[in-house]
Amino acid sequence: MNEQESSAALQEIQDLRQRCGDERQLxxxxxxxxxxxxxxxxxGSYLWFAGD
Numbered sequence: 372m373n374e375q376e377s378s379a380a381l382q383e384i385q386d387l388r389q390r391c392g393d394e395r396q397l398x399x400x401x402x403x404x405x406x407x408x409x410x411x412x413x414x415g416s417y418l419w420f421a422g423d
Contacts (some may be wrong), residue, residue, distance in 0.1 A: 377410035384421050 372380065384404045392399050410418040 374411050374414060374416055375414070377407045377416075377418055381407045381411055 388400055410416045
């Protein structure tokens with residue numbers, strides 16, 4: 372995903388946090404949010420996930 376897609380995905384993190392039930396899921400969302408934030412603020416960057 373590029374920086375525009377990362378920015379859009381960041382807007383959904385808070386809603387996802389409300390749906391998580393345990394600390395491991397919350398920690399994973401925090402890690403994801405950090406990666407999305409870095410991608411969203413770095414023009415020309417991409418975030419690739421395993422399996423892409």
